[in-house]
Amino acid sequence: MARTIKGVTIECVQGDITRQEGFDAVVNAANAELRPGGGVSGAIHRAAGPGLAEECRPLAPIKPGQAVITSAHKLPNRFVIHCLGPVYGVDKPSDRLLADCYRNALKLADRYEISSIAFPAISTGAFxxxxxxxxxxxxxxxxxxxxxxxxxxxxxxxxxxxxxxRVHEEALASA
Incomplete structure (x- = not known):
């Protein structure tokens, strides 16, 4: 399912965030230190190679809702935008901080003239x-x-x- 709003197409797919060929940027559901971790972060760091962790080191730490950008190294993209989502029930207000991840990632993408970006479901794993x-x-x-x-x-x-x-498609249809 896809929805187009003001010339921007939004879609939901089942797949692997590290294999998004044809997308300028992928978003990493990062930890505050921007280090390899579990889930999305671990997968992105493994696929990108050790250069990603080296490039991330001077950018850390980041706060919930923040976004920073690096090159994508061995991923099939030009950039990785790293967002620190809120830990549900701990970082408050969780809803605003989560929304800030998406807003800040998109603003950063626009600043770097990125035309296509792929997001995971930030904060829905270990957070x-x-x-x-x-x-x-x-x-x-x-x-x-x-x-x-x-x-x-x-x-x-x-x-x-x-x-x-399915859940994201329903949310997209009603947003």
Whole structure:
């Protein structure tokens, strides 16, 4: 399913965030120190190679809601945008901090003239954010940010399993 708003297409797919060929940037659900970790962060760092961790080191630490950009190293993309999502129930207000991840990533993408960007479901793994609430917040933030974008024309949610894809499609349809 795809939805186009003001010339920007948003889609949801099941897949691997490290294999998004044809996308200028992928988003890393990072930890504060921007180090390799588990989940999305571990997968991105493994696929990108050790140069990514070296490039990230001077950019850390980041705070919940922040986004920073690096090159993508061995990934099939030009850039990785690293966002620190909130730990659900700990970092507050969780909804605003999660929305800030998406808004700040898109603003950074626009600043770097990135036309296509792929997002994972930030904070829904080890950080415990419920998938439905996270999807609704993410879609709302993206739809609200689109009118200010100049270069971003394609946004993709890349989710590992079918159920989160369905949940994101529902959230996108109602955002």
């Amino acid at each position: 415990g954010y419920p998938v439905r609430e996270a999807a609704e917040e993410a879609c709302r933030a993206i739809v609200e940010t689109i009118p200010a974008l100049k270069s971003v024309k394609r946004i993709r949610f890349v989710l590992r399993d079918a159920e989160p894809v």
